[in-house]
Amino acid sequence: MKERARRKAQRPGEILEAAFEAFAERGFAATRMEDVAARAGVTKGAIYFYFETKERLFEEMVGHYSQGVLADAGAMLAATRGTCAERLTAFVKYMFGRCAQDRHSREMIRFMVSDGKCFPQLVWRHYREFFAPAMAMVSDLLAEGIARGEFRPEIARHGAEIIVAPSVFLSLMRLIFDDSMEIDEDAYLATQVDFLLGGLLTPAGRKNLGEGKACGDGRASI
Amino acid sequence: MKERARRKAQRPGEILEAAFEAFAERGFAATRMEDVAARAGVTKGAIYFYFETKERLFEEMVGHYSQGVLADAGAMLAATRGTCAERLTAFVKYMFGRCAQDRHSREMIRFMVSDGKCFPQLVWRHYREFFAPAMAMVSDLLAEGIARGEFRPEIARHGAEIIVAPSVFLSLMRLIFDDSMEIDEDAYLATQVDFLLGGLLTPAGRKNLGEGKACGDGRASI
Amino acid sequence: MKERARRKAQRPGEILEAAFEAFAERGFAATRMEDVAARAGVTKGAIYFYFETKERLFEEMVGHYSQGVLADAGAMLAATRGTCAERLTAFVKYMFGRCAQDRHSREMIRFMVSDGKCFPQLVWRHYREFFAPAMAMVSDLLAEGIARGEFRPEIARHGAEIIVAPSVFLSLMRLIFDDSMEIDEDAYLATQVDFLLGGLLTPAGRKNLGEGKACGDGRASI
């Protein structure tokens, strides 16, 4: 049977998945290798055939589930078009989707917070490959918008952080309060964008936007 | 001797402080009672004179450092006066101060994220006694502002979350990236308020505000 | 192919050789089957095709490398001629050669010392098939020499042990100090035989000693 070969090829992935669930559930230190093994349907020893130590398992697991985020961030950087406001809105929506819906991305934040001090490389990597580029992109967009007269110049400093904050905040609430957090995601996103643009636009930018449809909410009259 | 008595009375507090530092450094599971003891300048056994178990020590430590936050939140709730916009601005400033400068409050977030699943009472308590009231207060302010025509009604749903998000986001960044995060707090706060009000106010509300001084940045003319 | 068949026939020997090196390097308990396998150029599982357990592998390895010694001892027993002194000298030279130069024989001593308690059959076997016969041969030679008036009768008891001791001692030093032990083997052997036959004292020394009391046991007169 190919059965065996198929299992073998899948094992590392299965173990990484089990590791994700286990570490997300209890944190690095409180998770036992046996927990991971049980979730993966193997015995303790089997894990060591694929991963050298508990630390390595954790690192590779984080690396595994970060890849998507990192790659997507790059794609997203290139894909957007339109006015600065439109592009920024698109970015915020993407970001929100990531944060609100992708449990893997969300738990990455938990890993950073919980165990970042013990795995500084992981933190650096996330900073270098995800956080810093994403922030830079937003900052660039803001600068471009300001240069074009679309955005008010007051928001230049640290505007990027404030723009992504609501999405990350939702992630954090879900990490902490879990299911008890009942949130209407559509409303959350709509309000977020509403805030964002209402506070951002110059009169010229508003007129520009007013001709489009996003947020075309009589704010033009402001 | 008084010296001894004084020491005795201070011991629990010293231990709680040591526990805070130790747990903040490595998380609940990875922290040893001996770490705490060493920081407190006592031996392992002494801790058990004051705290039944490691779990209880953690819980009481979190409770100890939460009290201030909880109490302050109540005080703050009562203390603000003025237009809704002014009160909201005051709240945001207070919140930002808490998040940006108070390391104890910041680390509480870490404890919630890291060990909340193992200490659900702590999470509930924070939710009940701090998070929910604070959110309710903001929501009430928003509702009042909308009713008075100061605020645009579009931001009613989940507006509170979005308003506090930037402050919490800064806390989170500091929890994760620690010292490498160079942030100009004044600029961060200014931008945050700028966003907030620019997106929030009706023409009437703006006029109102324009006569005050907060954020009186020509936005009235927008 | 013949190649394959040849390999097949050689496998057990290759594994035994690898086992010898591995066990000699780290001892029975600290050696892993994988160490042996790696040295033999096969995988762990393959060893189990030829040897039932780690214990059996060890036993058969010791047996394998003991055979030569045992057989040679027999041959040597028969081959020597001449006066008793000449035959004894020949024996000592043979013994010295074995001990000084044959690494396999040397490591057998290590195995006896290190793991003899866990493999008593191996010890007994060595005793029965090598040590006891060799000692008996020397003792017989001594008895014959004494009977012929060639040897002094004082050395009858335990003379055999003392005669083989220098050779074994050299082996032991090499087992312990390894390369750091710089020894001129020719000189070592010459001195050994010299001692054996003539002792330490010059005629003057003997007279001296005879007059004193330490060991002044009229041996001159013996």
Add this chain to the structure above:
Amino acid sequence: MKERARRKAQRPGEILEAAFEAFAERGFAATRMEDVAARAGVTKGAIYFYFETKERLFEEMVGHYSQGVLADAGAMLAATRGTCAERLTAFVKYMFGRCAQDRHSREMIRFMVSDGKCFPQLVWRHYREFFAPAMAMVSDLLAEGIARGEFRPEIARHGAEIIVAPSVFLSLMRLIFDDSMEIDEDAYLATQVDFLLGGLLTPAGRKNLGEGKACGDGRASI
């Protein structure tokens, strides 16, 4: 009660003794900390209160039981008087006593042989502090005896090794064959000294040998 304090002061020594017995019985690798603990009448964990790791326990145990040997060697170096032959005889008797009767010293040899490769510092130390000085002392005695005309000059090279060999050989036999080795120690020592001083041959035997060729190196004149 002082009971507790007394036990506490004795514990390390008791553990070292237990470790000696356990390691001597099964070797370093095959001995479990629990074996040592059981012998010492404590639990596994207690050992770690006094010794950092299994390796350290082993090292300190060897150090502990080596001290006597090392110190005594120094004392012995100074204490002997008389002719060179008398002093050498005294040394041999001392050495024999050590090897034949002191089980601790004997087992040190086993540790060197079994685990020396994993604990090279222990081997070096024994070499530096015991073996080399002892050998040097014998060599010096031999040189002095030769210079005085007491000893035959032929035995200058490696004479020391050959002189101590019989004692060490007995130790080795006991290490390997244990109780099954029935040895009359007095006879062994007497024969050893006899060989040492007078060699094997009777005057007749000497004459005989002088006419042959084996070792006919002017020794005939002895």
Add this chain to the structure above:
DNA sequence: AATGAATGAGGGTTCATTCAT
């Protein structure tokens, strides 16, 4: 014949907790 993934029993080590002093 050989591979190598997988098992499972242990062994070294840690650490929360206890308790005699």
Add this chain to the structure above:
DNA sequence: TATGAATGAACCCTCATTCAT
């Protein structure tokens, strides 16, 4: 009160052994 020696339950990791391929 406080100490610190001691316990004992886990936990991480290793490795002899098995077995489907």
